[in-house]
Amino acid sequence: xxxYLVTGAAGFIGANFIKYMLRQYADIRxxxxxxxxYAGNLxxxxxxxxxxxxxxxxxxxxxxxxxxxxxxQYAFDCVVNFAAESHVDRxxxxxxxxxxxxxxxxxxxxxxxxxxxxxxxxxxGYPTWRDGVRFHQVSTDEVYGSxxxxxxxxxxxxxxxxxxxxxxxxxxxxxxxxxxxxYKMPVSITRCSNxxxxxxxxxxxxxxxxxxxxxxxxxxVYGDGSNVRDWLYVEDHCKAIDAVIHRGRAGExxxxxxxxxxxxxxxxxxxxxxxxxxxxxxxxxxxxxxxRVLAADGQISIDWINDSLITFVKDRLGHDQRYAIDPxxxxxxxxxxxxxxxxxxxxxxIRWYLDHQAWVEEITGGDYMRYYERMYGQR
Numbered sequence: 001x002x003x004y005l006v007t008g009a010a011g012f013i014g015a016n017f018i019k020y021m022l023r024q025y026a027d028i029r030x031x032x033x034x035x036x037x038y039a040g041n042l043x044x045x046x047x048x049x050x051x052x053x054x055x056x057x058x059x060x061x062x063x064x065x066x067x068x069x070x071x072x073q074y075a076f077d078c079v080v081n082f083a084a085e086s087h088v089d090r091x092x093x094x095x096x097x098x099x100x101x102x103x104x105x106x107x108x109x110x111x112x113x114x115x116x117x118x119x120x121x122x123x124x125g126y127p128t129w130r131d132g133v134r135f136h137q138v139s140t141d142e143v144y145g146s147x148x149x150x151x152x153x154x155x156x157x158x159x160x161x162x163x164x165x166x167x168x169x170x171x172x173x174x175x176x177x178x179x180x181x182x183y184k185m186p187v188s189i190t191r192c193s194n195x196x197x198x199x200x201x202x203x204x205x206x207x208x209x210x211x212x213x214x215x216x217x218x219x220x221v222y223g224d225g226s227n228v229r230d231w232l233y234v235e236d237h238c239k240a241i242d243a244v245i246h247r248g249r250a251g252e253x254x255x256x257x258x259x260x261x262x263x264x265x266x267x268x269x270x271x272x273x274x275x276x277x278x279x280x281x282x283x284x285x286x287x288x289x290x291x292r293v294l295a296a297d298g299q300i301s302i303d304w305i306n307d308s309l310i311t312f313v314k315d316r317l318g319h320d321q322r323y324a325i326d327p328x329x330x331x332x333x334x335x336x337x338x339x340x341x342x343x344x345x346x347x348x349x350i351r352w353y354l355d356h357q358a359w360v361e362e363i364t365g366g367d368y369m370r371y372y373e374r375m376y377g378q379r
Contacts (some may be wrong), residue, residue, distance in 0.1 A: 004030045005076045008083030010040035012200045020238040032056045039201040041363045061105035067112035080136045091165035102168035126184045137176040139191045142166035146320035154326045155253045186250040193257040193325045197234030198352040209271045210353045216291025223315035225265025228322040232258035233340035243334040257325025260342035276305045
């Protein structure tokens with residue numbers, strides 16, 4: 001039985017990853033290590049934690065004693081590190097927190113893995129490693145900085161982070177690479193474009209827009225909404241990570257993108273249009289609306305779900321203009337390609353949120369509302 005340590009798996013991408021892996025492989029054991037900070041929700045993975053194939057440990061990736069004890073107890077073959085503070089706005093508010101988790105936490109995991117996996121030294125003095133082990137770092141395209149109107153990020157694009165968040169992820173990536181160069185540690189890194197799909201915490205654009213529409217609130221769009229992102233359906237990302245940890249070359253970086261470039265304002269307008277269309281075709285969905293306006297026929301009206309909900313707010317500091325990923329390397333080497341067109345994925349995502357309002361209510365408590373008001377209330 002192959003043993004995995006998956007950190008940050010109560011969050012968005014990590015939760016989707018363990019669900020995918022447990023479906024995909026029968027003979028595995030996953031230990032989830034998560035501190036359950038604001039964006040982590042144990043309820044997201046509660047049905048997956050069975051005490052046998054999937055176990056949960058609440059803890060900090062920066063806790064060395066805990067990391068050492070977990071490696072000793074479970075003899076991990078693979079570490080997949082999702083754990084990170086991940087929202088740019090929050091990094092602008094509190095940069096130091098991002099250094100502690102994203103840099104020091106990653107280095108702590110690397111060292112715990114090194115202690116557990118090294119079996120001796122070779123003739124040149126380099127460590128020798130237990131067969132089949134891999135440390136995988138889940139990173140972001142934001143480490144590359146910002147693009148102009150043309151071109152794509154490749155694995156050879158110089159690192160040029162523009163925010164405290166992306167600077168912390170860049171540093172973590174460089175530590176991972178350094179452990180490979182210095183110790184010959186079997187590592188890999190994936191850098192992905194913007195993910196979307198089920199279980200996405202509603203501080204991010206798509207789930208925030210869905211939530212606000214259902215509540216009849218204004219839809220905040222930074223600047224003029226012209227910033228471009230490359231959108232990747234989260235399950236496609238999970239499949240890419242699976243391919244890299246099993247078949248990717250040690251020491252390599254693989255870019256993972258969706259070939260779905262959209263301006264932020266396009267995303268917002270498409271979300272409005274899709275929700276209205278779904279509620280037209282399936283009127284029972286109108287029951288989840290918090291804003292209740294009755295039409296002349298006594299039915300819940302959706303006439304107000306339109307572009308008038310959009311409000312442009314002051315742009316955030318250092319807002320990168322465009323991200324776009326070239327996934328040629330992972331496609332050529334491992335045969336991975338994004339399978340989900342955005343027009344299909346956005347409908348699946350919105351349907352999921354309409355069908356899982358209890359999850360949204362659970363995760364968006366008082367701390368979230370205070371954060372929302374701080375971010376958008378005064379803009």
